[in-house]
Amino acid sequence: MAQITLVEAINRALATEMERDSDVVIMGQDVGKDGGVFRATVGLTDRFGPERVMDTPLAEAMIAGMAIGMAVEGLKPVAEIQFSGFAYTTIDQILNHAGRMRYRTRGRMSCPLVLRTPCGAGIHAPEHHSESPEAMFAHMPGIRVVYPSSPRRAYGLLLASIRDPDPVVFCEPTRLYRLFREEVEDDATALPLDTCFTLREGTDVTLVTWGGMVHETLGAADALAELGYAAEVIDVATLKPYDLDTILASVGRTGRCVVVSEAPRTAGFASEIAASVSEQGLLSLMAPVQRVTGYDTVVPLARLEKYYIPSVERIVAGARRAIEFS
Amino acid sequence: MAQITLVEAINRALATEMERDSDVVIMGQDVGKDGGVFRATVGLTDRFGPERVMDTPLAEAMIAGMAIGMAVEGLKPVAEIQFSGFAYTTIDQILNHAGRMRYRTRGRMSCPLVLRTPCGAGIHAPEHHSESPEAMFAHMPGIRVVYPSSPRRAYGLLLASIRDPDPVVFCEPTRLYRLFREEVEDDATALPLDTCFTLREGTDVTLVTWGGMVHETLGAADALAELGYAAEVIDVATLKPYDLDTILASVGRTGRCVVVSEAPRTAGFASEIAASVSEQGLLSLMAPVQRVTGYDTVVPLARLEKYYIPSVERIVAGARRAIEFS
Amino acid sequence: MQPVARFEIYYTQYLDESGRVTQPFPEFAQDTAQLIDLYRWMGLMRTYDAKAIALQRTGQLGTYAPILGQEAIQAGVGSAMRSDDVFLMTYREQGIQLMRGVTMKELFLYWSGDERGSDYSGPRGDFPICITIGAQATHAAGAAYAIKLRRQKRAVVCAIGDGATSKGDFYEGMNAAGTWKLPLVFLVTNNQWAISVPRGAQTAAETLAQKAIAAGIPCEQVDGNDLIAVRQVMDQALTKARNGEGPALIEALSYRLSDHTTADDASRYRSADEVADAWKREPISRVRNYLTGLGAWDKTREEALLKDCNERVQTAVQEYTATPLPKPAAMFEHLYETLPSALEPQRAELDLNGDAGGADHAG
Amino acid sequence: MQPVARFEIYYTQYLDESGRVTQPFPEFAQDTAQLIDLYRWMGLMRTYDAKAIALQRTGQLGTYAPILGQEAIQAGVGSAMRSDDVFLMTYREQGIQLMRGVTMKELFLYWSGDERGSDYSGPRGDFPICITIGAQATHAAGAAYAIKLRRQKRAVVCAIGDGATSKGDFYEGMNAAGTWKLPLVFLVTNNQWAISVPRGAQTAAETLAQKAIAAGIPCEQVDGNDLIAVRQVMDQALTKARNGEGPALIEALSYRLSDHTTADDASRYRSADEVADAWKREPISRVRNYLTGLGAWDKTREEALLKDCNERVQTAVQEYTATPLPKPAAMFEHLYETLPSALEPQRAELDLNGDAGGADHAG
Ligand SMILES: Cc1ncc(C[n+]2csc(CCOP(=O)(O)OP(=O)(O)O)c2C)c(N)n1
Ligand SMILES: Cc1ncc(C[n+]2csc(CCOP(=O)(O)OP(=O)(O)O)c2C)c(N)n1
């Protein structure tokens, strides 16, 4: 088994599924000869030809809209939006059309597309390259939102997303693309889309997070261990619809919960989880659910972005507020 | 003082501010001769001419983008998006540009625009005419989101929004446009944008809502009164940034809280308020915060929409869950 | 100086407004039986349309968008398309829908606010009505790409209005069609109005056809009130598209003789004179005049046609009104292929509150 | 058949790739001192550009987008604009920015990831760099509308790339410019590449200029490596715009001689031969050849120029590196005119955690 990075795992999943299913078509800006600005699609044009690995004109609404038309006609398009800051122009198509094709035709049509897009800050990129739009997508009916945080989960969840009969927005944590390697068996096995992943068990506090923040949250669990606290770490992985049961079960055991997200706080997905845990877990909660999130401001450019993304220390502080609450 | 409807109040506010400030310019589809599909801009072309009441080509991103350019150049554009289901194509402009002009130029530029758009279901309209996108806008840094629920508040809050030096998304409850009349003094007095409005005082439960749902929520308060429960009703009115203090103070007195919204539940603005109240009000809460919301599905077309929008009965049931919790 | 590029826009017409022949007919139009068949379709469209408005006015239908005046475009396009072609449409294409096999009952259901009206029993591959103006232009490009990838001899027709030509999606879809040489024909129904915005306020372009020059695809204008011209120009474009010769754009000039929808009052923004003038060019009478001139049509046949149309429409109305209302739980059906378990509590909540939700909200 | 509309695209060049005159010069270019001045600007651009890349390579700057090869466009446009005109730009217009009074220190700050680099000390009315491709086309229309409404004699220049011509915003902005006859000139820098996507894969349109036909606005092509042509064509378009004669679009043909940015490796997708060939047409040497031929330039002057440019760039580097880092709290400044009290707890939280946040996240 190969030790590969998250972005390599995505590349493998794409290649494996294209091999298995001739309806799978890749599309996006620079996904062809260039192999994608993050190299996620490298080698695919050579293997599958430019008809199935489409370098598109520079138009995101067109990419999303074409993917819809292709999906309805029976293909399984996997479209890349180069950065999630350029995905806002696809919202109209995803919300008003992709998520409604099946519904509005009473099942006559379906729309099995995947919209892949790199998300999150921390790579010293220009403006609009550090966005975390997952809550906006998770608010939309009829779609799934998936956000892996390790090479293995990226591989398995991307396969599941491509095979899913409904539209999936697949967020990829740019910060983790090459941060670490993991053994990934390229055996075409998908992971389930309806479950959280418990990455670490613990009895004192439940840390809930997803995407890039999983890394800092695991770091925070280490730091808490040094302070004598055992933190349970849950990677939500699929944000819409999400597996609240696993989170509630954990909070049932720990009585404390911290939700970590780098998106702006107001109306972010951390608020969704905090609201649901507070609503349904109130009897087990021994402290208010803490949100440790990005601030309600524009993600700063490179020089200040590190002060924006929740740090290990902020997560630890949030956990201590929960644990030491009385 | 005149008894006028909510949409008439909007019309008055527009006329009054155009009279006072020659930089105010109206723009949108059919806002000119036709007076707007809801008649919000009726009479304004005759009074102020087509240069200041611009009938635009059919292009929402253009409307938002032009409004940005106009605002940066010193005008105060008030743009209408005919229905909020067509406002999704403005998200890119509002989020990536309107909300950032001041920030990214370190105050060299500003972007004082207002984007008005009718929101909510219940008027038996075609697909995409029943959307509640407020949470998506409220997630964006650098903007304000305002959502009045009565003629008087529509008048005062629209004046405040136009005068505000930063971009405002102004949601208008279509269901309430003509539902009732109220005395509104056309005296150019704005209402504050940084405060909730407590519409009704009560000691047993706090009902928090905004926009069209204020109507059903007041109905629920009546129904609760018949059951012997005194409900406090809070109209959030400005959703971003919002006045959590007033809500917390109320919950501090009542110990129970229900948040009512017709948007889909997951990652909606009801989750934001529920999360914050649960987080900061835990010690006063005697029951979990209840969310009574639209379902996580597509708003049905006319024949079923009434089953989608939270009814008085559902709100009462939510309130009873909160009140009778133990 | 020599230009580096040069473009021309042509206009096609065979029958003028009084039904006079302005140039030799194409082959299909020399077959009078075919013309009569299309004339009948136009009659059915107009009868259906009037009934839909009547149903709306009597509270039996929701807001409705009439097709009055656009019957020649719709019969021309409907007859030029094959059943395995793909149609993407606006809310004002009911005539084409009928010809493609959508039933009148389905149309009435749709316009009553019932999703089942988009589960077409006929053209299973046609896209549902696109209400967000222009978005279907990119869907059309995607569908056409799939067809091309699979080497099928099918074409896609994307219908949009004059107002829609201002939307970015329209240009992005055209550009895709050009870039990949897709089997896709854009039909721009220029009915001169986008609600209250006249064609001249929509763009400074002299023609809407020329917008396709931006995408490097062939484009032309046609008299959209001339059934023969529309059918002929569309047929040629579709044949090319099916044969792998790439996309085209056709601007069909017509006039929206009705209000925008039943919720609109066009007298607020356009003069009665203009409308009366437009009636002179309306599409049905010129075919009737032509056929009558040939001796192929007369008053008796006209009356029989009207009677037949009325009966067919009446039957559809009965089928429609006899259809039971959908169940509230339908709003959780077909949302996903299988309802995710995370949504089950919400469906249960709906069941619990189904009746309670039964009251109208706006009073 | 007579066409109902007809269009032609013209191309302008004065100096060919070897510096030979291909047609009589416009007035400004007969003033050699002016040409020398512009030549100096191009030299400064190239020196600055090379230094920016060097700073990035040594970790002193973030990802940077070079302007190499586009100096003639930038000097031509920069000199045709007036200070009270408004400029809307992409990330690849540093030459125009310099000519408009943005300091090199500000440019370095911007490219280091510091918002203060957009607080231009010079052109206070120029829009900040627009990274989302194409969005500035609609901002430009809005700014031009404001100017027109106020009856000012100013014009707006909106610069975009060949890739950007595929975006809906571009067409929507052009359509607005045509509809309201706005004082707005679109400058399309066709440098043949949009990252790895060649011009030919971007659209089937024969020229990018013709895209403006869709909006009914005048359009033309110019040799973008010919300083004189760019300056002349731009000057004419701007004069018209300022005089209320409406918008225009100019496609300037050039070549991106560099990688897309310092994060790109263009050798992955284009051949060395193609780049070598493009170097033959690069814009600076042809002006030098022309001036040298006139006897107005020589090696000594060239060396003096280079020395001067290097010194100016070096001074700016020093100013840049001496600028203290922004404080974390800056992220709550200028978000709103006045920070809403609802956000104060977050600012307090930042203050509390300011240092803790100081560690890099991606390691
Ligand atoms: C994106 C979008 N914006 C606005 C509307 C509201 N609207 C419905 S129809 C219409 C006018 C469309 O005009 P045109 O394209 O000419 O089609 P026609 O109605 O004439 O058939 C408008 C503005 C919409 N449906 N979608
Ligand atoms: C809306 C949007 N999509 C994608 C990108 C990523 N991106 C940055 S530059 C670029 C290519 C732009 O090409 P062109 O317009 O020709 O300008 P050039 O880089 O050649 O100056 C792309 C795709 C972006 N910045 N914005």
Ligand SMILES: [Mg+2]
């Ligand atoms: Mg029209």
Ligand SMILES: [Mg+2]
């Ligand atoms: Mg380029």
